[in-house]
Amino acid sequence: MKAENNNLQFKTNINCSGCVAKVTPFLNDTRGINQWEVNTENKDKILTVQTDDGISAEKVIQKVQEAGFKIELVSL
Structure with missing residues (x-):
């Protein structure tokens, strides 16, 4: 059975390339995340x-908080 791709969206305070660089290892090392991006604009x-x-919104929130950022799930 093929895994489904799901898009989750969150409000964050990741607001510059330095912030993106800081959170990158936390998100890249998380199993279940295929791709991610932050719209800093x-x-x-x-x-x-x-x-x-295989990954929940709560797990993504935990990883971003571990990197030191605020995050909140956006209802789609």
Whole structure:
């Protein structure tokens, strides 16, 4: 059975390339995250995470908080 790709979106305070660099190892090392990006041009600094079905929004939130940033799930 093929894993589904799911997109999760979060409001964050990741607002510059230095912040993105700081959070990169936390997100890149998390199993279940296929791809991610932060729109630093958006006032809410939207983090979009493409996942397979093996990771929860809570896990993404935990990893971003471990990197030292605020994060909140956006309802789609």
